[in-house]
Amino acid sequence: GLGASAPVALDAQHKFFRSGIPAVAYSDPHIHSIAASLLKKGDAVIAISQRGNSPALLRSVQLARSMEADVIALSPSGTPLADLATVLIPIDLSVNTDPYTPISARLAHLVVIDILSVVLALRRGPEFRNSMQNAQNSLQKDDLQFDSFFP
Numbered sequence: 001g002l003g004a005s006a007p008v009a010l011d012a013q014h015k016f017f018r019s020g021i022p023a024v025a026y027s028d029p030h031i032h033s034i035a036a037s038l039l040k041k042g043d044a045v046i047a048i049s050q051r052g053n054s055p056a057l058l059r060s061v062q063l064a065r066s067m068e069a070d071v072i073a074l075s076p077s078g079t080p081l082a083d084l085a086t087v088l089i090p091i092d093l094s095v096n097t098d099p100y101t102p103i104s105a106r107l108a109h110l111v112v113i114d115i116l117s118v119v120l121a122l123r124r125g126p127e128f129r130n131s132m133q134n135a136q137n138s139l140q141k142d143d144l145q146f147d148s149f150f151p
Helices: 003-018 029-037 055-066 080-084 101-124 126-147
Strands: 044-048 070-075 087-090
Touching (some): 003 101, 029 055, 055 070, 055 080, 070 080, 070 101, 101 126
Parallel strands (some): 044 070, 070 087
């Protein structure tokens, strides 16, 4: 994700990483182009875009597809990004000049990421839930240790 979609990509990275899926979020177009050129069949890209027409993102997605990676696009339907996707998750909001529309789009993208991460966790079964709980417990222990440094 680029621009306003970059924080959504970071949120996805965090959620998938905690689910045991190696994930990296890139918001620099040069870096995500390089990363896309290093992909292989069986890899997947989640491309996040509120408008679906960013030239830099489209270039990286084209590179990923040329490397036979799958592309899951969170994008409006009927856009160049949607056309390049292996799997499209359409996020179609009305396009207007309202200054609050980008907030709505960002929230819609975040909700979809949350749904994907919950479905992934549920599909991994109860043993995975125990692993996630252990990770959460370790964070809480670390938080307590760090808190002890402050009066």
